[in-house]
Amino acid sequence: VIYPPHSKLTDKEKTNICYLSFPDSNSGCLGDTQFCFRFRRSPGRKVSLCCFLDQLDRDLPVYLKKDPAYYYGYVYFRQVRDKSLKRGYFQKSLVLISKLPYVHLFHTMLKHIAPEYFEKSEAFLEAVCSDVDRWPPPIPGKILHLPIMGIIMKLQIPTYRDKPGTTPVAQDMHQADAQISMPLLTVHEVNLFRCFCPVFFHVQMLWELVLLGEPLVVMAPSPSESSETVLALVSCISPLKYCSDFRPYFTIHDSEFKEYTTRTQAPPSVILGVTNPFFAKTLQHWPHIIRIGDIKLPGEVPKQVKVKKLKNLKTLDSKPGVYTSYKPYLNKDEEIVKQLQKGVQKKRPMEAQSVILRRYFLELTESFIIPLERYVASLMPLQKCISPWKSPPQLRQFSQDDFMKTLEKAGPQLTSGLKGDWIGLYRHFLKSPNFDGWFRSRQKEMTQKLEALHLEALCNENLVFWSQKHTEVETVDLVLKLKNKLSQADREHLPVKTDTLKKLEAHINDIIRALPDDLQDILLKTGTT
Numbered sequence: 225v226i227y228p229p230h231s232k233l234t235d236k237e238k239t240n241i242c243y244l245s246f247p248d249s250n251s252g253c254l255g256d257t258q259f260c261f262r263f264r265r266s267p268g269r270k271v272s273l274c275c276f277l278d279q280l281d282r283d284l285p286v287y288l289k290k291d292p293a294y295y296y297g298y299v300y301f302r303q304v305r306d307k308s309l310k311r312g313y314f315q316k317s318l319v320l321i322s323k324l325p326y327v328h329l330f331h332t333m334l335k336h337i338a339p340e341y342f343e344k345s346e347a348f349l350e351a352v353c354s355d356v357d358r359w360p361p362p363i364p365g366k367i368l369h370l371p372i373m374g375i376i377m378k379l380q381i382p383t384y385r386d387k388p389g390t391t392p393v394a395q396d397m398h399q400a401d402a403q404i405s406m407p408l409l410t411v412h413e414v415n416l417f418r419c420f421c422p423v424f425f426h427v428q429m430l431w432e433l434v435l436l437g438e439p440l441v442v443m444a445p446s447p448s449e450s451s452e453t454v455l456a457l458v459s460c461i462s463p464l465k466y467c468s469d470f471r472p473y474f475t476i477h478d479s480e481f482k483e484y485t486t487r488t489q490a491p492p493s494v495i496l497g498v499t500n501p502f503f504a505k506t507l508q509h510w511p512h513i514i515r516i517g518d519i520k521l522p523g524e525v526p527k528q529v530k531v532k533k534l535k536n537l538k539t540l541d542s543k544p545g546v547y548t549s550y551k552p553y554l555n556k557d558e559e560i561v562k563q564l565q566k567g568v569q570k571k572r573p574m575e576a577q578s579v580i581l582r583r584y585f586l587e588l589t590e591s592f593i594i595p596l597e598r599y600v601a602s603l604m605p606l607q608k609c610i611s612p613w614k615s616p617p618q619l620r621q622f623s624q625d626d627f628m629k630t631l632e633k634a635g636p637q638l639t640s641g642l643k644g645d646w647i648g649l650y651r652h653f654l655k656s657p658n659f660d661g662w663f664r665s666r667q668k669e670m671t672q673k674l675e676a677l678h679l680e681a682l683c684n685e686n687l688v689f690w691s692q693k694h695t696e697v698e699t700v701d702l703v704l705k706l707k708n709k710l711s712q713a714d715r716e717h718l719p720v721k722t723d724t725l726k727k728l729e730a731h732i733n734d735i736i737r738a739l740p741d742d743l744q745d746i747l748l749k750t751g752t753t
Contacts, residue, residue: 227349233321234266236479237295243477245299245317248500251446256339257301258331259447260455261473262294264480282717283364285384286465286665288412290323297321298330299447300338316342324362326411327455329379337373379408412459416585417564417577419456422516422544424564427460427581429552431588432649433512435461437468437656438550439491441507443498444516447473450497453516457495460585464593467661468493476502493657517544553652554644560584591640592649593662598634599627600666607677612685616678619670622663624654676720679709683724687731688738696743699735703747706732 226233233241244261247253281289298320306314318338320330341348352373359370365383369376420427433440434457442457444450451472458466471478474496478484484492491510498507507513560581567577605617628647636646653659687706691699710728713720736747 236266245319247447251499259451261297283383287462300334329411375404377406414452414455416581419453426546436652437493437658440495440512441510442514454497467657470495472497474498512548515544553649554642591636599630610677610681612681616674672718676718683727688734691735
């Protein structure tokens with residue numbers, strides 16, 4: 225059953241959702257299980273161009289921006305013995321489909337509504353949908369109150385302006401509403417330490433593999449463990465965005481199964497979470513495999529310290545660990561391992577362990593990315609090169625050699641004490657999809673900044689005086705160009721002050737008013753060309 229009933233899904237999407245909504249039979253998930261998956265939108269579907277979500281996307285941190293090509297599915301699955309049913313079991317999944325990667329928010333919501341839905345069935349979903357219809361738009365940075373079946377979830381979506389690693393939660397809860405108000409400390413984060421606990425001796429190597437966009441498989445006993453671990457891997461390079469595909473839970477029925485498991489070409493840059501033993505055979509040619517046993521609560525530290533050889537991975541029953549022949553570029557940071565081990569021995573809460581791990585990943589990623597940010601900022605033309613009467617200047621080309629030369633004096637050693645082959649790591653990274661995605665978004669930002677500076681330069685000119693010294697044809701041409709500039713600023717959300725746009729509009733009107741009446745009529749009716 226689909227709610228709301230008017231939601232449109234293609235047959236291919238429905239098939240993918242159906243197969244991904246249930247654990248593999250070997251997972252043996254008795255009771256209630258929560259996990260998530262991600263699947264491709266069918267090509268040819270109409271994408272609403274002026275979608276409201278696109279405007280909100282601007283203020284999000286880059287790693288939370290939605291990907292128009294994918295949907296997320298958030299699942300609450302229940303399996304209990306029931307002799308009255310033919311199969312002897314009650315098996316049902318409630319799945320929430322969204323473009324938004326807010327895993328913690330949607331899991332919390334499902335935890336609240338799914339058990340009741342299994343008792344009450346369809347009419348209950350209608351009531352849930354009418355609650356969701358009352359939700360305010362997901363504006364980043366605002367405190368949101370989301371009513372859902374008798375409780376109010378209280379949360380704040382991060383913005384790109386927030387300092388990475390901080391939690392922007394509002395703690396101004398009144399005692400009176402504490403009964404029904406549920407504050408969420410995060411909308412999107414998973415419990416990092418719980419996910420990495422089985423392999424935490426290798427967190428630094430895993431960070432390198434994710435950063436470089438290497439093909440990775442997570443083999444886990446259940447979809448909840450596979451999906452949490454894949455999401456933890458993707459988030460470990462934050463605030464960088466992981467730009468390749470990732471599938472928190474992937475099955476042999478997936479429409480991309482053939483594409484991703486073929487042996488005729490090298491494995492693609494993708495992170496797959498799997499639970500079916502069949503994958504141990506199908507994906508044994510993949511270069512990096514993480515095998516996770518049941519995620520235990522801390523109290524015992526995993527024994528496995530050495531990386532295992534790939535040839536030792538024959539089945540899904542193999543021991544937990546990381547199977548790869550990859551040699552990390554950076555020397556191992558023993559300090560983080562000691563810190564986490566100490567936390568386990570002292571029974572430090574898992575949330576606190578996750579905070580330590582998240583801060584470690586953040587500092588590592590920032591040390592790596594700051595030299596690149598600094599070099600790319602130097603490609604921006606100087607402000608004095610911007611002339612109102614010429615097109616905005618172009619960014620200078622990215623040169624790998626020039627960038628490498630900057631590392632000697634202004635490399636990661638300024639912020640990180642880690643030794644190792646940083647140069648080799650950068651060379652490898654510059655060939656990866658993550659660099660390509662990062663650089664494209666920087667390029668776009670800087671080009672828009674140049675366009676905005678160009679607009680400001682035009683505003684500061686006496687355009688009416690200019691038009692009086694030029695022919696009518698040239699003046700009309702200028703008016704049309706300025707109108708185009710205005711619509712571009714609106715369409716591309718250029719970082720221009722509202723005053724600048726108003727000033728430019730006033731300039732256009734002043735120029736038009738100085739022209740003969742017949743031309744005035746034409747130009748006032750003309751929008752843009």
